[in-house]
Amino acid sequence: MISAAFFLGKIVPQKPVAITTSKSGNDFLFFKSVSIICISNTAINCFIKHGISGWATYPVILRDKQKRIISGYHGLSITGRVGGFDMNSSYLSKVVPFALGLPSNTVRKGLKLDLSQWDGSDICAIEGKRYIFLNKKAYLAISACKLTGIPLTPINEFEVLEIVFNP
Numbered sequence: 001m002i003s004a005a006f007f008l009g010k011i012v013p014q015k016p017v018a019i020t021t022s023k024s025g026n027d028f029l030f031f032k033s034v035s036i037i038c039i040s041n042t043a044i045n046c047f048i049k050h051g052i053s054g055w056a057t058y059p060v061i062l063r064d065k066q067k068r069i070i071s072g073y074h075g076l077s078i079t080g081r082v083g084g085f086d087m088n089s090s091y092l093s094k095v096v097p098f099a100l101g102l103p104s105n106t107v108r109k110g111l112k113l114d115l116s117q118w119d120g121s122d123i124c125a126i127e128g129k130r131y132i133f134l135n136k137k138a139y140l141a142i143s144a145c146k147l148t149g150i151p152l153t154p155i156n157e158f159e160v161l162e163i164v165f166n167p
Helices: 002-007 041-049 136-144
Strands: 017-020 028-031 036-040 055-058 060-063 073-078 091-095 105-109 123-126 132-134
Touching (some): 036 060, 041 073, 132 136
Antiparallel strands (some): 055 073, 123 132
């Protein structure tokens, strides 16, 4: 999938990527179905001001549903890498279904990252996965700049479906 390659910084588009959305106003816009994240000029300036590493941008043309251009956004690539999850630190937990009749799911909790393959970037991703990890420096920068639209969850509270690890 090309957009996943954009997400991981493996491919830099030669032309702006066209995106139509009903989203706008936040500093981060997530498009999960296509693995694209858009980032505002405000967020870029924050990352530069605080010396945050592990990211790059590429051009996008963001349009609303009426086809009007929404300016001030760029595509975000996560170029920093970390090895993966340290599975020995996690445990399995059943999750109660949110509606009657649905099956329960098993999730992994208490995850830690395998830092033996971390490249030292402030923002990083696991090769081939769509999870973004921040170190304390990046977290504090995002908080100090009051950036919006980015859900932050401490890794020890992060839950991942067991099927992701053992499909």
